[in-house]
Amino acid sequence: MSDGTIYLDNNATTRPHPSVVEAMNQVLGDGFGNPSSIHGIGEAARHRVEGARAQVAGLIGARETEIVFTSCATESINTAMRGVVDAARAERSRVLITSVEHEAVHDVGTWLSSRGVEVGVLPVDGDGVLDMDRLDAELAHGPVLVSIMLANNETGVITPVAEVARRARDAGATVHVDAVQAVGKLVIDVETLGVDLLSLSGHKFHAPKGVGVLFVRRGARSRPFVIGAGQEGGRRGGTENVPGIVGIGVAAEHMGSGIEGRRTHLGSLTAAIEERLLAISDVRINGAREGRVPGTVNVCFKGIEGSAVVLTAAREGVCLSAGSACAAAQYGGSHVLEAMGVPFEYLHGAVRISCCETTTMAEVERACEVITRSVAYLRTMDPSTSLGES
Amino acid sequence: MTRRLDTDRDKTLCYCLGVRYGRVIDTIRGKECTSVKEVTRSCKAGGGCRSCHPEIEDLITELREERTAAGGIIKGIIGRVFGRRTGGSS
Numbered sequence A: 001m002s003d004g005t006i007y008l009d010n011n012a013t014t015r016p017h018p019s020v021v022e023a024m025n026q027v028l029g030d031g032f033g034n035p036s037s038i039h040g041i042g043e044a045a046r047h048r049v050e051g052a053r054a055q056v057a058g059l060i061g062a063r064e065t066e067i068v069f070t071s072c073a074t075e076s077i078n079t080a081m082r083g084v085v086d087a088a089r090a091e092r093s094r095v096l097i098t099s100v101e102h103e104a105v106h107d108v109g110t111w112l113s114s115r116g117v118e119v120g121v122l123p124v125d126g127d128g129v130l131d132m133d134r135l136d137a138e139l140a141h142g143p144v145l146v147s148i149m150l151a152n153n154e155t156g157v158i159t160p161v162a163e164v165a166r167r168a169r170d171a172g173a174t175v176h177v178d179a180v181q182a183v184g185k186l187v188i189d190v191e192t193l194g195v196d197l198l199s200l201s202g203h204k205f206h207a208p209k210g211v212g213v214l215f216v217r218r219g220a221r222s223r224p225f226v227i228g229a230g231q232e233g234g235r236r237g238g239t240e241n242v243p244g245i246v247g248i249g250v251a252a253e254h255m256g257s258g259i260e261g262r263r264t265h266l267g268s269l270t271a272a273i274e275e276r277l278l279a280i281s282d283v284r285i286n287g288a289r290e291g292r293v294p295g296t297v298n299v300c301f302k303g304i305e306g307s308a309v310v311l312t313a314a315r316e317g318v319c320l321s322a323g324s325a326c327a328a329a330q331y332g333g334s335h336v337l338e339a340m341g342v343p344f345e346y347l348h349g350a351v352r353i354s355c356c357e358t359t360t361m362a363e364v365e366r367a368c369e370v371i372t373r374s375v376a377y378l379r380t381m382d383p384s385t386s387l388g389e390s
Numbered sequence B: 001m002t003r004r005l006d007t008d009r010d011k012t013l014c015y016c017l018g019v020r021y022g023r024v025i026d027t028i029r030g031k032e033c034t035s036v037k038e039v040t041r042s043c044k045a046g047g048g049c050r051s052c053h054p055e056i057e058d059l060i061t062e063l064r065e066e067r068t069a070a071g072g073i074i075k076g077i078i079g080r081v082f083g084r085r086t087g088g089s090s
């Protein structure tokens, strides 16, 4: 960044791409119309929204009519999970999620279970990989919905979504995928993945905050969550956030191209980070060695607090995260690492480093130097060094 | 019908693991893989979201057909050569 800050917290949020900012500024200036208005200014806004819908549909191989704009991925997830349960309410009320889902999915699961819905939680192994035998056993109970993430926000571990979707749909379940962390790193194709609903968040892929997407396959049984004046084909009420929608459209087009080059770049950054950090003693990289989206490294340092490393590094201008940013303000270790069985003496020492396409090798090299120094310092100074040694 | 085998070798087949067509084809040929599991074990392709599994299965099938066809030709040649040498009765 221009002030020398090294930003390696891209799984928390990304900087809007210049082309996104430019397009949004244009809309904020002249494109203020309400897409529902039938005069020229409204029509122009509607035209821009529909253009963005086509761009997002292109990113995930969907039809334009299957794209619903929301305010964020959390709203998309609420709509997907609550909407499917609502639509099937009279028939079945069982939902399946995994132990490593984002808090949004877990919290909707908790809410559903407080309303009498049975919520099954599928375990993962030490590498964060899903237990497929348990999936089959749970599917035998006939869940109405299976909600699963494509790439984990903390570890980057990729879930076998296509296989889960095939088995779940054979069992008669609707499948929702949280694909928030996969955009621009994997090819997301709703046909080859075989999913019914899919959530995206604009600010995780260089669009602004305040805009998300829910893909709803034609014919999927789901009811709206935000009820209003019939916008988005009656699937999401509320006047459209036109600048945000324009922004997510431009970002979708940008991220849909050049995936191979981006992957290669992020892959070499990941390898460099891992090589440098594994040189530190008592360290572990979390998540399967293969089968992770490139650009995310989740590392645990034995006996120290990850948040202490993050704060120490921040003083030297390196922005990291201890686990997920959403959980950073909450007490306790990461539920994802806990689900993976990470030992206690490592659990609280988690640090997440997440890169984006503009991250440079020089930046990750400098960040690794800072982290190495921080860990050495904390191990000398911090009384919690004795964590887990009692 | 266009064959999967004719796809550009440098094109990525498995995005999750970043494996190209050429590498997958060479793996199936070299190790004589008969299942996606074997391919994943050997070259990692297919070890992520698994949406590329049908593509890998198609490649396995095409290569098996290719082997079978090649095997048939070789058998035919051997048959003809040995047939002539032994007087041709079978």
Ligand code: FES
Residues within 6 Å of the ligand: B013, B014, B015, B016, B017, B045, B046, B047, B048, B049, B050, B051, B052, B053
């Ligand atoms: S594309 Fe091959 S496993 Fe996802």
